Amino acid sequence: MKVTPVEEIIQRHTDSIISGNIKPPQGSCPKCFETPNTYKLHECRKRKFRFIVGCFVRIVLSLLVRWECPICGRTFTEYPAFALPYKRYVLMDIELLCEDYLENEKSYQETVSCEDEVIGYEEKAGKVDERQLSPSTPWRWLGFLGSMKNTLTEALNLIRQKAPDSYIFRELFPIFPGKYRTLKRKLLLQNAWKLLQANQIFQHLFGEKIFPRYEIARTRI
Numbered sequence: 001m002k003v004t005p006v007e008e009i010i011q012r013h014t015d016s017i018i019s020g021n022i023k024p025p026q027g028s029c030p031k032c033f034e035t036p037n038t039y040k041l042h043e044c045r046k047r048k049f050r051f052i053v054g055c056f057v058r059i060v061l062s063l064l065v066r067w068e069c070p071i072c073g074r075t076f077t078e079y080p081a082f083a084l085p086y087k088r089y090v091l092m093d094i095e096l097l098c099e100d101y102l103e104n105e106k107s108y109q110e111t112v113s114c115e116d117e118v119i120g121y122e123e124k125a126g127k128v129d130e131r132q133l134s135p136s137t138p139w140r141w142l143g144f145l146g147s148m149k150n151t152l153t154e155a156l157n158l159i160r161q162k163a164p165d166s167y168i169f170r171e172l173f174p175i176f177p178g179k180y181r182t183l184k185r186k187l188l189l190q191n192a193w194k195l196l197q198a199n200q201i202f203q204h205l206f207g208e209k210i211f212p213r214y215e216i217a218r219t220r221i
C-alpha cells in the first residue's frame with residue numbers, strides 16, 4: 001500500500017505523540033476562557049481518521065491528546081491541523097470535495113464519485129469493505145461549514161485588518177441554481193464557500209487555519 005502525503009502528515013502527528021514530543025496548548029481554556037500558566041496532560045486516546053486515496057477511502061489509526069485545565073478542572077481535546085472536531089474525514093478532503101461541489105455544476109452523487117463509480121472503502125487484509133462515501137456526507141459538511149458564522153466573521157475581520165483589498169470582499173460566490181431549494185440553503189452554501197476561501201487567505205496571511213482546534217460545545221461554533 002502506497003503511503004500518501006496525507007497519511008504521512010497523520011503518521012508524523014501520531015509519532016510525535018508516541019515519542020512524547022507534545023507541547024501544552026497556549027492561550028485561554030475553551031471551557032472556562034481563563035488562561036492558566038499551563039495545561040496538564042489528561043490522556044491520549046485512539047481515533048480513526050478517514051481520507052481519500054484515488055478512488056478509495058482509507059482509514060488510519062492515530063491519537064488525540066486531551067488536556068486538563070488547572071483552573072476549571074475540565075478537559076478538552078486538541079485537534080491537529082488536519083482534523084476538525086466531530087469530523088471523521090481529514091480537513092483536506094472536506095475542503096477538496098466541498099470546493100469541487102461549489103465550483104462545478106455537480107450533484108452530490110457526482111461529487112462522491114471517481115471515474116463514474118462511487119468512492120468506496122479500501123480492502124483491508126484481503127477483505128472487501130462494502131461501505132461507500134455517501135452523497136449526504138458532503139451535504140452535511142457544507143451545512144456544518146456554512147453554519148460557522150462566528151468563525152467566518154472573526155476571520156474576515158482579521159483579514160480586513162491585514163489585507164483590506166483582498167478579493168474575498170468583492171467576490172460574489174454564486175451558487176448554481178438547482179443546488180438549493182430554499183434561500184436558507186443558498187446562504188449556507190455561500191457561507192461555506194466563503195469560509196473555505198477565507199481559510200486559504202488566513203493561512204497565507206497568518207500561517208494557521210481558522211478552524212477550531214479544540215472540541216467545544218457545538219453552539220459556540
Ligand SMILES: [Zn+2]
Binds near residue numbers: 069074
Ligand atoms: Zn478551564
